């Protein structure tokens with residue numbers, strides 16, 4: 450899938466900023482607090498700000514590309530398991546995903562492989578490619594998932610409202 454279209458079901462799809470939309474960008478305050486990142490392998494084609502030093506956006510495929518350095522990942526929801534698994538194997542970076550703790554992908558790629566999780570307080574408002582903040586919230590809770598001790602340390606000390614859960618120590 451190299452079209453950047455997100456079709457959501459379940460959490461986040463009802464009464465939310467994401468309903469019927471294609472591209473929802475990470476709130477810039479999160480990038481400011483957690484960055485800088487070396488690579489965003491699933492970047493927006495039209496982006497109002499950089500999310501990392503290097504970006505991979507459609508028609509290039511970030512899922513099959515070689516990843517280097519510290520990765521920022523706000524994956525297309527439709528293939529979240531594949532993107533998270535790749536980040537887990539890469540071992541250096543942070544992802545933002547819905548806090549779907551009951552799903553297979555969360556179990557396999559977060560509970561089993563992440564270094565730490567920060568469950569964010571409340572619901573986020575994502576942004577649109579023109580740089581404006583979505584009027585509605587995401588429709589469900591989000592979390593930040595760290596792979597590697599450096600990214601886990603950043604989550605632990607970033608000051609964002611939420612609950613930090615360490616999963617692994619080196």
Ligand SMILES: C[S@@+](CC[C@H](N)C(=O)[O-])C[C@H]1O[C@@H](n2cnc3c(N)ncnc32)[C@H](O)[C@@H]1O
Pocket residue numbers: 450451452453454472473474475489490491492493494500505506507509510511512522523524525526
């Ligand atoms: C949820 S948005 C996140 C955008 C940006 N990374 C951010 O954090 O604000 C997901 C993005 O993934 C990109 N995308 C979808 N499939 C991709 C692929 N196979 N390779 C690279 N980028 C892809 C789309 O351009 C879309 O903007």
